[in-house]
Amino acid sequence: MNLWEGLLFAIAALVAVRVLVGMMRRREESIVQEVQAQVDAHIEREKEAKKKKRAVSR
Structure with a gap:
């Protein structure tokens, strides 16, 4: 392998x-x-579950 081939490689x-x-x-x-x-989807599902839980307990 000459210099140019080595350089190209x-x-x-x-x-x-x-x-x-x-x-x-x-x-x-x-x-x-x-x-x-x-x-983000998991956090959103947790928020919705908390809202439902609060609504049911009222």
């Missing part, structure tokens, strides 16, 4: 790593949004 490896990191970040953001939506 190194550049290709850096580009591949950068693409993988970008994909991982997007996936992380997706997971965080998904979990946050589930947490």
Whole structure:
């Protein structure tokens, strides 16, 4: 492998790593949004249950 082939290989490896990191970040953001939506839905269900419980006890 001569100098230019090594240089091109190194550049290709850096580009591949950068693409993988970008994909991982997007996936992380997706997971965080998904979990946050589930947490918000759970909190909303708890609020509704408390309202029903208060309405029944009156």
